Amino acid sequence: MKVSLKLEDQQQQDQNQTPILFKAKIPITVFGLPFLSAVSATHNHPSAAASDKLSLSLRTHFPSGPSLKLSYNTPTTTTTATTTAAVAPLTLTLKSGVSLSGSPNNSPLIISANFNFSPQNPNPNPNFTIKFTPKLGSFSVRKSIHSSVSNSSKNLNGWGSDGGENSFAFVPLDRPINWKELSVESVEKGSILKGIMVAADTELPVMNRVKVNLRWGVGVSSVSSGFDKPMPYLRVNKIKVERIDDVVEEKVEKKQGMDGEFEMLKGMYSWMSRELSDLQTENREMRRALEDVKSGQPLRQHNTYNGGGGKRAVTPTVEVSDGRIRKGKRRRTVARLMWRVNCREQLWLHLHNEPQYSRFTQQELPAWKPILTPKWIITSFVIIAILFTPTGLLCLWASERVVEIIDRYDDDCLPDSYSTDPDSFIQSNNTNKTCVRTLKVPRKMSAPIFIYYQLDNFYQNHRRYVKSRSDKQLRDPDEADETEDCKPINGNDDGPIVPCGLVAWSLFNDTYKFFKGNKAIDIDKKDIAWESDKKYKFGSNVYPKNFQKWELIGGGALDESKPLSEQEDLIVWMKTAALPTFRKLYGKINTDLEANETITVVIQNNYNTYVFGGEKKVALSTANWIGGKNDFFGISFLTIGGVCFFVAINFILLYVLKPRPLGDPSYLSWNRNQGAQ
Structure with a gap:
C-alpha cells in the first residue's frame, strides 16, 4: 500500500493557488487476477477557478501486457477568463510499452491513450501521450509528448493551442545514497533554459516497515515576481508513505542467494586451484620418472600422489645391480605412471565435459529390476x-x-525339336507358342480365386537391374527425357523410351486363358495393383512411347493409347521382388470352382527363361x-x-x-x- 501527498505545479504559484493532491494505492485481487485500486482527492484554494474533486480508479496490475485503467471523477467545472470547461466524470486509459512482454513497467517507451466519456464532450477523440525513458548506464533520459484534441487555451497542465508539451529529465538509478531521483525539468512549455527546477527524492525510514519519500527541489520561476530578475524558491512537491516489508524481504532473500552463490563459487575456485596444482606437480614428477626410465638410470626419489586427502608420500630410491630386477621395476613404474596419467585424463574430461544434471543423464529414472527366481x-x-x-x-x-494349384509348364511347353536351342524358339516369330495344360481342382475353391505367375532363379533384386528405371519419367510427362539412369534401355533414333530401363523392358508377357469344358472363364485384371502405386508413382497423363521398338525386344508390349496408371500388369511387374523365387498377381477369377473339376489352361509361352535357367509356373490360390x-x-x-x-x-x-x-x-x-x- 502507498499513500502520497502532492503539490501540483501551476503557473499561478505566487497567488497561493497551488492545488493539493492526496492519493492512496491499494493492491487487490479480482477472480485471482491482480489489480491496483487508487483513491485520490484534489483540494484547490478557495480563490482558484477550479473546484475540489475526488477520483476513484481501478487498474490492471499484470506482470506482462498493456495496462487498462478505469477512472471516475466527481463532476466538476473549470472556469477560466473566457471559458468554462466540464471535467468528464468517467475516463478510460490504455497504456502499453515496447518491451518484449508489452508491459509499461520499466519500458523505454510508453504510449498511452486517454478516453473521456462525457455527454457534454463534443469531440470524443482520445488524448495521446508518448513518454521516452531510455536508460543510459546509471541514468535515464525522460521526455514526454502530449497531444490535445481541443484548441482551447492552456489548462492546468500547460496544454497549448498546438496540442503538445515537452519536458526533459535526467534521473539516476539505484544509487547507494538516499538521493533516489534527481531531475532537471522545464516547467514552461517550449522552454528549456527558462523555468528550470532541480528536484530530488529523499527516502526517510520511519519504522522497520514504513518509509517516507520526499520530493523537493530548488527552482527559478518563469513568472515575474516584481524584481529585476527571477528569484529562486524552495518547495516540497510530493510526500509519499510506503510499506517496505516486501521490499526488505526481497532484498534479504536476494542477498542470501547472492551470498550462497558467492560461497559456492569460492569453494569451486579453491578446489579447482588445488586440483590444478596437484596436476602440475604430478606432471613434473612423471616427466622426471619417465626420463629416468628411458635413460636407464636408477630411479630418483620422487613424490607420489595419495588420492585420499591430497597428501604426499615419499618413495625411497631403490638401487639395484641385477639387470632383470631393474627391468621389472622399470616396467612396473611405467605401468603405474601410465595408470596415473589415465586417471588424470579421466578427471579432466569429467570436469570439462560433465553434462547438465537430469534424471535421464544420471540414469535415475524409475526402473523395474525383477529378481529372477526359479x-x-x-x-x-x-x-x-x-x-x-x-x-x-x-x-x-x-x-x-x-486351396492351391501349382503347375510348371516351361519344359513341357517347349517342343522337342527346340530342346537344344530354346532361345531360337522364343525369338522366332514363326513358331507356334501355344501350350495347353490341364488342371484338376482338389477341393472346392471359393471366389475370388487369385491367378499368379511364378518365376524361379530370376534375380529382380540385382543392383543394376533395380536402378535401371526413372521414377520421374513415370510420374510426369515433362520428365520424359530423364533417362540417365535407364542406360542402355534409354532411347533410340525416335527419341526417349517411355517407360525406360531394364525393369520395364523385361516385362513378363506370357498369357493365360482358362476354360471349364467348352466355356471360357473370365479373368478380372482390374485392381490387381496397389492403389497408392497407381495414384502416386505412375502418372495418369503419361503414355508409352517407343516402347519395345528397339532392335532387341525384352518382354511384353504396352498399349500406347492407355496411360501408365491404367496398365496394371506393368505396375505389378515393376514392384521388384526381394528373392529370386517370387509370385506376381496376374488376375482374379470371380466364380467358384467345384472339387474334382477339370480346368483347361491355354498358355502363350512367350517369356524367355531358358537363357538363364529359370522356371515358369502358373498358380491358382484362394485366401483367408x-x-x-x-x-x-x-x-x-x-x-x-x-x-x-x-x-x-x-x-x-x-x-x-x-x-x-x-x-x-x-x-x-x-x-x-x-x-x-
Missing part, C-alpha cells in the same frame, strides 16, 4: 509355451484351409485371414512353444531334484574354489 522363470516359460503352441496350430490349420498358403508362421510358433515347454520341464526337474536357497554365497566361484583347496 518360480518366475518356470512360470514365464510355461506361459509362453501355452500361448505359442495353440497359435501355431491355428496358423497351420488356416494355411491348410487354403492368414493370406495365401504359408506354413512358416505355424511352424515358427510351434517351435518356440515346444522349446519353451522343454526348458520349463528341465527347470522344474532341476528345482525339485536339486533345490538351493536363493542368494547363497557358497555357490560363488571364488567360494567354491576356496572349498576345493
Whole structure:
C-alpha cells in the first residue's frame, strides 16, 4: 500500500493557488487476477477557478501486457477568463510499452491513450501521450509528448493551442545514497533554459516497515515576481508513505542467494586451484620418472600422489645391480605412471565435459529390476509355451484351409525339336507358342480365386537391374527425357523410351486363358495393383512411347493409347521382388470352382527363361485371414512353444531334484574354489 501527498505545479504559484493532491494505492485481487485500486482527492484554494474533486480508479496490475485503467471523477467545472470547461466524470486509459512482454513497467517507451466519456464532450477523440525513458548506464533520459484534441487555451497542465508539451529529465538509478531521483525539468512549455527546477527524492525510514519519500527541489520561476530578475524558491512537491516489508524481504532473500552463490563459487575456485596444482606437480614428477626410465638410470626419489586427502608420500630410491630386477621395476613404474596419467585424463574430461544434471543423464529414472527366481522363470516359460503352441496350430490349420494349384509348364511347353536351342524358339516369330495344360481342382475353391505367375532363379533384386528405371519419367510427362539412369534401355533414333530401363523392358508377357469344358472363364485384371502405386508413382497423363521398338525386344508390349496408371500388369511387374523365387498377381477369377473339376489352361509361352535357367509356373490360390498358403508362421510358433515347454520341464526337474536357497554365497566361484583347496 502507498499513500502520497502532492503539490501540483501551476503557473499561478505566487497567488497561493497551488492545488493539493492526496492519493492512496491499494493492491487487490479480482477472480485471482491482480489489480491496483487508487483513491485520490484534489483540494484547490478557495480563490482558484477550479473546484475540489475526488477520483476513484481501478487498474490492471499484470506482470506482462498493456495496462487498462478505469477512472471516475466527481463532476466538476473549470472556469477560466473566457471559458468554462466540464471535467468528464468517467475516463478510460490504455497504456502499453515496447518491451518484449508489452508491459509499461520499466519500458523505454510508453504510449498511452486517454478516453473521456462525457455527454457534454463534443469531440470524443482520445488524448495521446508518448513518454521516452531510455536508460543510459546509471541514468535515464525522460521526455514526454502530449497531444490535445481541443484548441482551447492552456489548462492546468500547460496544454497549448498546438496540442503538445515537452519536458526533459535526467534521473539516476539505484544509487547507494538516499538521493533516489534527481531531475532537471522545464516547467514552461517550449522552454528549456527558462523555468528550470532541480528536484530530488529523499527516502526517510520511519519504522522497520514504513518509509517516507520526499520530493523537493530548488527552482527559478518563469513568472515575474516584481524584481529585476527571477528569484529562486524552495518547495516540497510530493510526500509519499510506503510499506517496505516486501521490499526488505526481497532484498534479504536476494542477498542470501547472492551470498550462497558467492560461497559456492569460492569453494569451486579453491578446489579447482588445488586440483590444478596437484596436476602440475604430478606432471613434473612423471616427466622426471619417465626420463629416468628411458635413460636407464636408477630411479630418483620422487613424490607420489595419495588420492585420499591430497597428501604426499615419499618413495625411497631403490638401487639395484641385477639387470632383470631393474627391468621389472622399470616396467612396473611405467605401468603405474601410465595408470596415473589415465586417471588424470579421466578427471579432466569429467570436469570439462560433465553434462547438465537430469534424471535421464544420471540414469535415475524409475526402473523395474525383477529378481529372477526359479518360480518366475518356470512360470514365464510355461506361459509362453501355452500361448505359442495353440497359435501355431491355428496358423497351420488356416494355411491348410487354403486351396492351391501349382503347375510348371516351361519344359513341357517347349517342343522337342527346340530342346537344344530354346532361345531360337522364343525369338522366332514363326513358331507356334501355344501350350495347353490341364488342371484338376482338389477341393472346392471359393471366389475370388487369385491367378499368379511364378518365376524361379530370376534375380529382380540385382543392383543394376533395380536402378535401371526413372521414377520421374513415370510420374510426369515433362520428365520424359530423364533417362540417365535407364542406360542402355534409354532411347533410340525416335527419341526417349517411355517407360525406360531394364525393369520395364523385361516385362513378363506370357498369357493365360482358362476354360471349364467348352466355356471360357473370365479373368478380372482390374485392381490387381496397389492403389497408392497407381495414384502416386505412375502418372495418369503419361503414355508409352517407343516402347519395345528397339532392335532387341525384352518382354511384353504396352498399349500406347492407355496411360501408365491404367496398365496394371506393368505396375505389378515393376514392384521388384526381394528373392529370386517370387509370385506376381496376374488376375482374379470371380466364380467358384467345384472339387474334382477339370480346368483347361491355354498358355502363350512367350517369356524367355531358358537363357538363364529359370522356371515358369502358373498358380491358382484362394485366401483367408492368414493370406495365401504359408506354413512358416505355424511352424515358427510351434517351435518356440515346444522349446519353451522343454526348458520349463528341465527347470522344474532341476528345482525339485536339486533345490538351493536363493542368494547363497557358497555357490560363488571364488567360494567354491576356496572349498576345493
